[in-house]
Amino acid sequence: MRRPDQDKFDQFIAPLEKFDAIWSAFEHSWGFELECNPYRKPGRILRKEVRTATFSTKYMIELYLEPIWYDTEFREDLSYTFAVGAHFERCAEKGVFWSIHTLLVASQPIEWIGQRLTDLLREGNRTLEELTPEYITQFGEKQIGLSRD
Numbered sequence: 001m002r003r004p005d006q007d008k009f010d011q012f013i014a015p016l017e018k019f020d021a022i023w024s025a026f027e028h029s030w031g032f033e034l035e036c037n038p039y040r041k042p043g044r045i046l047r048k049e050v051r052t053a054t055f056s057t058k059y060m061i062e063l064y065l066e067p068i069w070y071d072t073e074f075r076e077d078l079s080y081t082f083a084v085g086a087h088f089e090r091c092a093e094k095g096v097f098w099s100i101h102t103l104l105v106a107s108q109p110i111e112w113i114g115q116r117l118t119d120l121l122r123e124g125n126r127t128l129e130e131l132t133p134e135y136i137t138q139f140g141e142k143q144i145g146l147s148r149d
Contacts, residue, residue, distance in 0.1 A: 005070060012042040012069045015076070015110045019117050020044075026121045032061070042069050043080075046121075048128075055133055058087045061124040066107065079107040084124045088136040100140035102127055 003009070013036075020036070023044050027034040032046035043064035050057045066079040085101035104123060105113060113120065 008074070009040070009042075009069065011074045012065065013037055015114075016042060016044060016063075019110075019114045022114075022117045022121070026118075026125075030125055041065065053091070055088065055090050057089075057131075057133055057136070059128045059131070060085050061121065061128070063113065076111070077109045080110055080113055081106045082108075082113055082120050082124070084127050084131075086128060086131040086136055086140070088133050088140065096142065096144050098136045098140035098142050100131060100136050 016036075023034050023046070026032065027046055030048075032048045035045045035047065037043060038045050041064060043062065046061040048059045050059070061084050063080055063082050066081055072078070081103060082105040083101055083103045085099065087097055087099045089097040104120060104127070
């Protein structure tokens with residue numbers, strides 16, 4: 001059964017789909033997993049996890065629509081944000097983790113981002129490579145009582 005708002009949602013995700021080949025190529029080249037429209041929100045997230053015997057670090061590169069799609073009329077110039085982030089958790093401290101996020105682009109239309117997407121993905125990956133566990137615990141936000149698993 002089709003959702004009553006599906007036509008409207010399809011209108012919001014169509015501009016993103018034009019750039020899916022770039023996202024997919026980056027996903028396969030750099031070992032990420034691509035998620036399209038997470039939580040039924042127009043956007044893309046690339047995720048990668050590094051696990052060792054003592055810690056887990058989850059990295060993400062994210063593009064998301066700034067306004068809430070179902071409260072907004074579709075326009076070609078809607079604003080998107082492109083950001084990167086990481087979550088670090090030590091195995092010995094379940095429920096304690098650190099997170100850090102960096103905005104690379106804010107409030108730009110999808111066509112502007114799409115024209116620069118390959119460069120933005122490379123810049124995002126370079127930024128993530130700098131987010132070592134030591135850096136994340138020093139400069140990130142510590143959160144207690146939650147687990148990222």
